[in-house]
Each structure stands twice: as C-alpha cells, then as structure tokens.
Amino acid sequence: MRELFYPERVAVIGVSQRKENLGRNIVENLFRFRFPGEVFTVGRRGGVVFGRRVLNSIEELPEGVDLAIVLTPAATVPSIVDGCGRKGIRWVIVESGGFGEYSEEGRRLQEELLRTARKWGIRLVGPNGIGVINMENGLVTPFFPLSDQALKKGRVGIISQSGGAIFALINLLASSNIGVSKVVSMGNKLDLNEIDYLSYLLEDEGTDIVVLYLESIADGRGLMEVARRAEKPVIVQKVNIYPSTSQIAKFHTAALATDDRVVEAALKQAGVIRAHDFREVVNLVKVFSIPPMRGNNLVIISRTGGLAVAAADFAAERGFRLYPLSEAFLNRVQQAFRAKVISPTNPLDVGDLFDFDFYTQITEEVLKEEGVDGVLFQHAAAPGLETEESIKLGQAFKRLADKYRKPIALCFLSDEQSMAFVKKSLDYPMFIEPGDALPALAASRDRYRRSRTRQTESNFPSFPLDKEELFGILEEARSANRSLFLHEALGIVEGMGIKVAPYFVAKDLEEAAAKAEELGYPLVLKIDSSCLLHKTDTAALVLEIRDEEELREAFVRLVQWAKQQDLPTAGILIQRWVPEGMEMILGARVDRDFGPVIMLGFGGIYAEFFEDIALRIGPLCERDAEEMIGELKGARILEGARGKVYDLPFLKDAVLRLSHLMACVPQIKGIDLNPIMLFTEGEGGMAVDARVVVDDASGY
C-alpha cells in the first residue's frame, strides 16, 4: 500500500476547464500541498488546466503512472479503469458516486467495476469517497479545494467511511493543534476496506494513533485480529447503530448494520477504544498524545474550588483514587514556596494564588510524588485575559509530562474564543472540563492495564464425544433440513464434556415408567422434538413429577399434545428434576460479520429482562471467560454476596468448552444451554435444556 500513498506519477481523470469541474480541484490540491511527483490530467474535452494540456484519453498517458484518481460519471468508470489496467496502473481511487449507494443500476456498475479491477490486479479506493491524504508528500486528493491552514501535518491517521466525518475531525483536531499523517476516505469499500488501511497505518512510521469512522464493518473477525495486535491506540467511532439508521446509511454508503451489542463486545475484546461522538474522539486523541495513565492515583489541582468538586465526582465515577499527598510533599512544598503555604489536600485548590509559575512548580512537586499516576489541572480564566500565561502554562506542562512520563490533563474554561485561541497556539492538548478529561484518562489507564496483561492460551480438554460422531448427528439434521432433536442437542452438550441432568427417551408408557424408577423422582417430562419449542410453551413439558401416577398422566398428555400439534418427535424425554442451583444461560451463535459469538447470562423468568448478559467473540481464552463472568451485574451473587458461593470453575470451563465447540464445529449456527444450573462451590453444575440449530435460515 506504500505505492498508493507514495506514488511517483499520478493521473487525475475527469479534468476539464469548465467552471464546475471538480477534478481540477484535485489537481489544485496536489499543487497547493506541493506533491513532488508528476501529475497528468485526462479529460474528454482536452484543453489546458494549470498550464498543462489535458490529455484526451488514458491511452495518451505515459508509462509508469502509479496511481489514477477518477472523478467521472459512474457509468464511465468501469471502462476508464479498464483503460488504466491496460496502461499498467495498479492503484485507482474512484471518487465518483452513483454506485451501490444510489441505485440498482449503480450496484450493477459496481460489480462490473470490481470485475475490471480484479482482471488487471488493480486495487481500488472507493468508489464514492474523497480519496486519500498523505501529509508527508502532499498527496491530497479530495475534490474540493483545501487550504494548507485547514490541513495540519501530524501523527494521527484517519480511516473513514464518510468524507464529512473526515473534515469534521480534521478541523476539530487542528483546532487543538493536532495534525494528521494519512487519511483515507473508504466510500463504498468495494475492494480495499478498513482492514487493509488499518493494517497499513499500524505499520506506518508517521502514524501514532489511528481513528476509524465506520458505518459498517466489512469483516468483523478480520478487523479484530488486526486491532488486537496493534501497539498503537485504535479509536473507533461506529455509527449506524439503530435499525432505523441502517436504512439511511445504506443510502449513504451502502452499509448494513450489525447488532451493536456484538460490535461493542468485539471492539472491547480487541482492545479498541470506542467513541460515540466527535468530542469523544478528539478527547481520546488528546489523551493518547500525552504519556499514559499507569494507575488509579490521581491528583486534582484546580484554580477554583467549585470545579474541583465536579472533577472529584467524575474521578470517583471512573474509579480513580484521589492520591493522599504525603507529609514529605508538604515539606517540599513549604520549603520551595515558604510564605505561600497551601494545605496538602487533594484536590489542591490553588484559587487564591494568581501566580502561573507557582502552578507549574506545584504541579512538578506533585508529579515527583512516586505514587501519583497523573494530574488533572482545572484552569479557568476571564475572557481575553491571561491568554499568554495560559499558553505558557500549557508549554510548561508539556515539558513536565515529558520529563516525568505522567499525564497532565489540562482543562481550560473561559469564553470559547479565548479557549480556541489558546488551544490553537499551544502544542499540548487542552481539554475543557472534567467531563472531557476524566473519561479520557480512564481510557488511557484501561489501555495501559490491558497492555500489561497478556492473553493466556487455553488448553482445551478433549471432548468425550468423537468429532466424527458429532459431525454425523449434525449432517443428518442438516440434510433433513431440521433442527436437532432435544436428545441430540443434549447429547452434544454431553459430548463437549458438560454434565447434563440425567435423562432418557421413552417411546412408550411402560418404558417410561421403568426408566423413571432408575432415574428417581421427582422428574420432568419433555417432548423430544426437533421443533424449537419456546420455553414458556408450557404444554410441551410437565415439571416436578413426583410419582408414577403423575408420570403416566403427564406422559399421555404430552403424547396427545404432540400428535395434535403434528410435531416430529423421537419420543418423550424423561429427565431428573433439578430444583436447586442458580439458573444461568449459556449460548452461542454465528454472527454474519464476527463469526461465533458466545453469550453468558443469568436465567430465570425475569433476569433476562435485565439483559444482564456478557458477549464475546470466540474463540475465548481463559481470561475472556473470567471477564465474561465478572462483567455480569449479578457476578457478586455468584461470588457469595447472598451467602452462597457458586461453582465458578465449572462455569468458566463450560464457557470455554462451548467456545471450543463453536470453533471446531462450524456446522452449528446456534446453540443454547438454557438453563444450565450452577451449583455451589465444588458441586459443579448441570445443563437442563438445550437447543441446537444447524441451519442459518431458521431465523435463530
């Protein structure tokens, strides 16, 4: 991809002398940003643009053009790209719209475009975007004029599905004196997508932080793999969350929505930091531009006491600890400043001291404290006053942050014009209020922590059930176009080594009665069907059967009901009744974008309404499984908050076994162990019911 960003010869196709021609703006941008390579222009109408003749056709181009930028009507693009191919051009940016995002005809054109590109081995950026920007060599290809004031060179890479988002971000970052390294507008992502660009930017020496603005995720699993290996902070603003929004995004860039909870889980798991609006993105970029927050020990220094209170709230909310400043600190401060004694509390209210040098000195004294992980300094000034001092303060903080390798989150409240001026003049990021700085510091801390704990590899115990045997069951169901019978589903659960409440399938009443004695009362009777009966469909099962009389009655009732409903059955399943234990749900399904997603949650009639579930993309390592359990709001109950400690090792093992199953057996599209009863410490647990779906189209 270096060729795309560092071409030596560029052709802009779709240029004319006409006033409304947009292709000319591309050329102008290349000149304005002093792109050092050769630039050729091509346009049907010929003429002269910027003192150079516009070539009438691609054929007239010389050999050795690395990159073509196309901005012509959609219908003409496939043949133009074909021409590029013939000329040996291997990288093409298509900025034209009117493809899949626009109409059926556009979708057809898009397919043709892709075929043409593939034929020649061409890699495509777009279509329907504003191209790329490389601030290192002035390769600036958007089709509207950009001023060099608007584009600042720096170390943030941006990959976006929306051109508007790119400019919103660039402008906001430049306002804080943060520049960009490389920018890509992906448009419809017909060929290259976020995985390609991200992989490149993570290797790019000029890029320290990568921001992605996504409306859809092309290959969730692939993205996760790339992101997981990233040493650089990756920030994702993923929009298009709601189904109603999805429709709009489809118009806009042909993007389809994934279940946002899966996206959220996947990004978190891959160590990606998610933002929900531009303000959050900018705050995150700022915090990753200063040294990382290595722990929870924070000191708040404030120019006004009131704002210190608000800051302390946000600090507590994000799990920070207000570091207790030591006597040693007090002594140093007293020696250093003599008359100006301040009490060594945290937050430090320095409101009465109108002395900027003192602010710097006291901040340095705080940073010297070994236990302190970072500082939040809340600065405030009257409109138009103290701007020079504020800038100097920021510069001093930059030096201190570098010297002590600790973050100083500088917040500044004033009127917006002064704030904008100071931010713009200062080469150190400035936040506005604690609500900006503290969530960002928390993200910095969490990322640092994560980087310190390595993923553990899990050794899966082999499954009791032979893989071939398992595949046989599944294949039989799939070829019959049915889901698994209940006894088959339970067999698979046992097959992966998770205990199931003892059961037996009886064909007739006598067999049932005999087996019931073996299993022991109380019992449950269920119809052993391949239809997915809803748990609340109470006609399909009978609970808590206490003796043979009840058994016989229940058996007859279920057989009759199955007949009435015309259910495909393998008999009646008799199972030991498990009244004790904590009802949990464990399941998995194959997501279109992310592959196997593992789900763990509390069961029971109303717990599921609280949506207390944890999601992870499989396969899981042990840490993932532990984190899933810990993430449940009800985790404290399992850990003994209500007197009983539950068998967490059993639960963790079951989660890992399920993850392993999904990784080994792609035929399974969905599986639910609902409920799986969890017993107290050392007692294990038991799956009671299970459903397995082998068919994508079952609507599972």
Place this chain on the structure above:
Amino acid sequence: MRELFYPERVAVIGVSQRKENLGRNIVENLFRFRFPGEVFTVGRRGGVVFGRRVLNSIEELPEGVDLAIVLTPAATVPSIVDGCGRKGIRWVIVESGGFGEYSEEGRRLQEELLRTARKWGIRLVGPNGIGVINMENGLVTPFFPLSDQALKKGRVGIISQSGGAIFALINLLASSNIGVSKVVSMGNKLDLNEIDYLSYLLEDEGTDIVVLYLESIADGRGLMEVARRAEKPVIVQKVNIYPSTSQIAKFHTAALATDDRVVEAALKQAGVIRAHDFREVVNLVKVFSIPPMRGNNLVIISRTGGLAVAAADFAAERGFRLYPLSEAFLNRVQQAFRAKVISPTNPLDVGDLFDFDFYTQITEEVLKEEGVDGVLFQHAAAPGLETEESIKLGQAFKRLADKYRKPIALCFLSDEQSMAFVKKSLDYPMFIEPGDALPALAASRDRYRRSRTRQTESNFPSFPLDKEELFGILEEARSANRSLFLHEALGIVEGMGIKVAPYFVAKDLEEAAAKAEELGYPLVLKIDSSCLLHKTDTAALVLEIRDEEELREAFVRLVQWAKQQDLPTAGILIQRWVPEGMEMILGARVDRDFGPVIMLGFGGIYAEFFEDIALRIGPLCERDAEEMIGELKGARILEGARGKVYDLPFLKDAVLRLSHLMACVPQIKGIDLNPIMLFTEGEGGMAVDARVVVDDASGY
C-alpha cells in the same frame, strides 16, 4: 428580595487604597457596569478610592443604605454586621471566606454571624461567595474586576454554590451570545438558600430560564415544591455525588451529600432538568431559548450524509421518529426549486448543493409540514470559509423558528475558531454535533409533554386501622426504644389496607399446632422479634412446612435459637406459605433532606442486584405510582411479556397506601414490605414480611 437586587444606596465594607485590596474591585465593578445608585465605601484605613473618601466606620454611613457588601477577615464580620443592623441596613452580602468551610473556629463565627443577622432582621447572602449580579441595573458585586465584554445581559438567571462555576457558565453562555439576567453566588448558604433565590427568579420578569449549580440541597422538599410550580425551565447541575467528593465539597462550601439516587428521583419528579457538566447545561439553555419540541416527529437536514447517519442514531436513541416527508412536500419542493430536485427522504442530504438560500427555503418547506415537530440541521464548513453565510443561515433560522413556533437545532462543525466566531456573532443558539443537539431536543420534548399532563389528585381510601391505634403501637415501640415486632409490623401493613398472608402468633407448641390446622399447610414459621433480622438469616425462619411433624420440629428449633441469641420475642409467627406470584419489594424511608421517599422494586435473590428500583418523593399521586411501576426495567414482565399479566391495580394501590401512611404517620422512619407477592390479574397480592423502624438512630 427586590431590595437586594435593586438597592438605591450600597455600602462596600472592607475597602482600602492598598494594591492588594479586593473590596475596591467591587466598587470598580459597580462603576463599570453603571450602577445608578449611591455607593459608599468603608475601611479601617480610610483614604480616598475612586475620588471618594473611604469612611472609617459603619457609623459614618448615612441613613437609608439598603445593602452592605462585606469583604473583611471572617473574625470581624459578626461585629460589622451588628453595626449594619444598628444602621438599619437589612440586606448584607458577606463575600469573606474563613467560616464553616474552613475551620471549627469558622463554624463558631458562622453561628455568631447568623445570630447577629437574626437579631436585626438582616437577610444574608453568603458568606464565602462572590455576591450577586443584576444586569438590569449594573449591580455587579464580585471582588475581582469584570469587563463588560465578559458579562452579557440576557434572560438566564444563575444561582450557584460555586463562584468558579458561575464564571465558567457565564463565559460559555456569552460565547453563544446568551446573556444573564440575575446571578447569585450562595456560598455557604448560611441564611438565604436556593429556595429563596429560585422563588424570586421564577417570579422575576427579566428571567426566562434558571440554572442552579448545587453542591448540596438545603431543603429538598422545599426546593421540589418551588420547582414543581415553575413555569420556567429549571436546570440543575448537582455535583458532589460521591462520598469521596463529599469530603471535598465540605471543605469548599460546607456542603454535605445526599444519596444521589434520591436527588435524581426528586429533581425528575419536580420537573427539573438535570445536567452533569457545563456542556450539558449550555446545550439545555440553548434548547430552551428556542420554541419547544412538541412531539417526536423530527426532520434531519444535513450538509454531509455521514453526519446524517450519526444524527439518526442519536435521534433513535432519544425516541425521535424521522418524520416521513410527504408527496405533497416533494411537490412543493419541486415547484419551488424546479431544477434542484432532491429526493424526499428523511434525513435530507443537501450536501451537493452549495446554496445557503436553498438551505433556508428547504428548511421552511419542512417546517410547513404540519406533522413535523422540529428540525435538526447539521451544518459544516471549512475553516475560515463561509462564516458570513453561516451567520446569515442562523439568522434566517431564527426567523423561521419564530414564525413556525418549532425548534430548529442548528449544529455547526468547523474549526473551533470559526465556530467560536460564528456563535459569538449570531443571536440564535448553535450546537456543535448531534450528540449536543438531540439530548437537548429530547429534554425540550419531555418538558413540553409534562406541561401538558396535569397531576391527578388521589383520593385515598380510608385505612382499616384507626390512626390512634396505629399511633399507640408506634409510641409504645418508640418509648421502649425498639423496632416493631414482626406481628406489629404486619398489623400496620394490614392497617393501611394491604392484604397480608394469613398469620398467627403462637406462644407454645400446642397453640401453634391448633392454629396451623386453621391456617392450612404448607406454612412458614418465623421468630416474632423486634430485632431486624436479615432475610437471609435462615436460622430465624423455616420455610415450606408441610405437616404437623415438620411444624413441631421447626417450632422447637426456632424457640431454642431465639433463646440462644437472646432475642426479644413475642412468640413464633405461623404464616401461610405463599409460593406463587411475583416477588416485589415495597418500602419507604424518611430522607433527611427530602422527607418520605417511596421505593418499589423487584424482589427475589438476585433481582435486587440489578438495582431495578423506582424512587419517588412522597406523597404520590396516581400518576406517580403508575410511573414508578412503568419505570422498572422489568415492567414488561408485569404487563404480560412472559405470558402472565400481574395485578397492577393492586400494586398501584399498595404504593399509594404506603405513600399515604408515610404522609400521615411521621413516627415511621422506615418501612419495608419485603416481599410483597403480586398475583395475576384480578387476584391481588399479599405482603409476606414487613419491617418497621420508628427510630432514626437505628441506622436503617
């Protein structure tokens, strides 16, 4: 309070010629803002300030001074206020710090100050604040110099416990061209508090919106009553939420924290809009400066498609509906603009049209659509470009919003300097991105809705239990310094007309066995104690007793255990076992600041871990009770989502009865019906267990 804000003669006490004197700044501010009244200065050192002689003592002041502003060391303040009293001054602002927020000695001084003020009938502002500002007459009393550029006259009133917060807010509002009417810095709230100031500002003709910045709430119930009657929007930023923060706030303004969940519930109930940072406050002030959002039908118009997607997400999140634009609309648009046909989708992407007049016209066409309740317009511009056009666009939107009485939330993304310039130049509020505008529009809609539904008065059915009888039980317990026995607590529940699972207290085994037959098995046995036994203390009760044999065994065990523990008991309580129904918790407690707080939630072993509870300050009306039920995350279960519809009228009635009890019987400090079993529709419900606390100090 008019006298405080419109004094004719003002004395500033604590003025000197010395460079570091702060009192002089107060005088300077009064002159700069052209305060039209007479200003006298008093200071021990005498001298001349601003061409006027500084009086050596209060005695030298003429008669008829309405307001004194004191800024002298704390220790001198009580005697100065005494002097003011002698001079007939009835309003005093104390800006000095060093009182209750600072030290024990300061707390003593504070008490003396209050006594002195009371003696003379003086009303105090402060101490430990920056006084008041009235932009109508230039009464500007902070002790640091303010420029007239920093203070813009407008219609927002601010009441704050922190001086720093006042200036942060004023500067941010002025940046958007929003000015203030009257401002109060309450400081330690020794005498006057937020209720006094809010009552005044709600009546004040110059004020349209009131913002409160609170670190503590002086009298929650009083504040609610004032706020509830408010016709003007009241926005509260309440900080000091976390216990760790409370300690800091105490230093700062001697504020103590209330349980934030109670605060949250109370503010909501009183129709107050709560904000969590300055950005949110400013966004709310903006939205209340434009016409209200009367419903859910929103049209999004965006200059870039990408940002429309983000806007649609936020719209869906806040429950807005993207109004489907009609054919009629399309026709009008086509007639009006002919060539420029745009498709009538919502969001409208006008990105390709670089025509500001067109933006205005299309927005007007949208507003004309009867079903449309409001518009979000996402504007974006390159740095430094189109600023004039953007200002004109805002001005046009102001006219349109006024004409159609519908809100147009104008968002503007550019570089921060351009944004600050445009905002400052425009007399119409401008947001930044959808994440700013849509939560604000939702607050506008919710407030409008609320204003349309009137509170209903509830007629309480009289209680079966006579009030005197009830008071007797409570008084007996209180005088014995004990909580209620279980049978007494259950008696009170019955007494307020809520059914209780049948029970009987037995003194001995034979009585128990006889009564058990009457009640019918299965039964539960509980120790009838006045000690508050935790529900999980399983030794204190025996569940699901099925026959006399089990009864006898359980009875003996409980009696023995009670003896071992030396529990005060009235016997053993035998109660019908209620295995069916939904376990709910209904309770109330008296909050120090807000009085009776009613709580409703789901019961059961783990539901309480999800903290699915609804809180309201009593007394409740029917709507409150309905809203409490509806607010529970599990409400859908009660409404039949899992097949069973529960008896909601019973639950609502029980909530209202409890509210009534708390209103009539102040002796009860806390009460829990836990669980109260809710049966299916028409079947009512039954309290099973109850605790009543009559003593504040029980730590309940």
